[in-house]
Amino acid sequence: MIYLKKYTTDNGVMLAMCDVDLIDKVLTEGDLEINIKDYSAFYKGDIIDPKRAKVIINAEEIHSANVIGKEAVAVAIESAIIEKGHVKKIKDVPYAQAFSTKF
Numbered sequence: 001m002i003y004l005k006k007y008t009t010d011n012g013v014m015l016a017m018c019d020v021d022l023i024d025k026v027l028t029e030g031d032l033e034i035n036i037k038d039y040s041a042f043y044k045g046d047i048i049d050p051k052r053a054k055v056i057i058n059a060e061e062i063h064s065a066n067v068i069g070k071e072a073v074a075v076a077i078e079s080a081i082i083e084k085g086h087v088k089k090i091k092d093v094p095y096a097q098a099f100s101t102k103f
């Protein structure tokens with residue numbers, strides 16, 4: 001299951017997705033830290049099944065995306081929001097950010 005939250009901006013939709021099991025974590029590896037715990041409100045939207053997420057995400061409306069977790073990243077790749085080659089990992093947890101310049 002994943003959290004999915006959409007924010008409407010002047011440039012289009014900003015998408016936040018995070019695997020449910022990561023929402024209260026702080027991931028640290030070397031100098032890199034992703035603090036999901038302190039920023040959980042950013043991700044906490046609807047809890048949905050990844051299959052449902054693929055149906056409700058419209059890649060054409062997405063201006064930017066912040067995605068973390070195996071399930072969330074897989075959905076973003078399959079929905080053509082991020083490219084597999086742009087995915088990074090911290091503590092074996094995949095994450096990615098995407099920005100569109102089409103708007």
